[in-house]
Amino acid sequence: MTAVAGAPDAVRSLIKGSLDHPALLDRLGDEDDFARAGIGSGELIRIALSLEEELGRPLRDEELLGLTSVRAVAVLIGAEGN
């Protein structure tokens, strides 16, 4: 797994744009679980779509299952960029 020092603003911006209530993200640490923080299924769907658009390819099943935190999104984007 690629190490990520801290989720860059671009990653948080991508996630924020997918939320019904963007203020939720301000209360969310990089490691906090999306579902436990109150991010619903519709928002998770939009995060996954934004990520697919960012990466320019469909996410594999295992990658979808790993979309559980800001850090996980950052790792996925970071891994692709390396």
Next chain:
Amino acid sequence: MTVETAAAHALLGALDRFRVAPADVARYDTDTATAARALRAAPEQVARLADEGLPHVVDAERGPLFDYDDLMNVGMFCGTGQTVPELGLRFLMRFAASSRASWFEPRDWEIGVHPSRTAGGEGAEAPAAGADRLEVTVRVPDLSAPGVELLDGGPFEEPLRTNGYQAAIRLTGAEQTVRDPRIHEAWAEVVDGLASRRVVYQTVPEPLRADHHRAWDLGVADCVVASRLLTDRLRAAGLEATARRGYLLGLFGSDHAWCDVVEDGVHKSLDPVFAFVATVGDERGVAESPEFAAACFGSRFNRLLPCRTDSAEPLVYFDGDPAPYWAMVGVGARPRRTA
């Protein structure tokens, strides 16, 4: 927040591709803002839907109010590939494109069932009045079902639990086939009904699910309707069968129903809706897979968590009544983290 809007004509085009909720079961309580978010559309586009005939009532304070199931069907049938219902199905079914072995191997899951009490989600700035006073009850996992093992959480002694739960569960699938011609016959009737488009696979309101024969006769079915009908047909043929309901686990947990039939003393899963979706493929934004469709006839997947029901009853209740569709946004699933 930037909202990419679905093509206006695409949303309108959905209106003649599904059947709206009959007036006696419809619940017109979803406002334009919530509808626009669900459809990734502009409020003006939602207004056009009302103008073009999507049933609604007009509330003096909240404006037009729609049936949430109707909105889900607009999203599912608009064909943009961009609405929440389309994307949800596409993402949840992506596992069907993975290797065959991955459908059945033991898999550990963390599941959180904490239904939303507000249509806008738990993060809504203005929760619905009285939401905090709702008594929320949820169905617990069926630990007696084949392939279900509790790793953490519980206890789950009663079928219903107040508020919600967190649990870690191991699901183990099983690759199985079906021999009995009576099962083949009942299966063919249901799957062919969907495949021929005589019955439209769409979201069905809970009160109509409860009257599954009426739904089928009206030409509409979802997983609950199809599973209950299949169960009835199998029982009528003298077989032991049960309509099951639980969660399809993936990016999140989604309400799903299927059928369990006993053949030669072995419980076998029959999933007519999965089989239909995997057969039509692109039409519903998922990969076409005859291999997966065939596995839906007898095999048990490690993605389906059965809950304690007698006949695929609802999974979530508000004050004793089936909760609205949107309550399910609060069901989370993820592979269990290991040290």
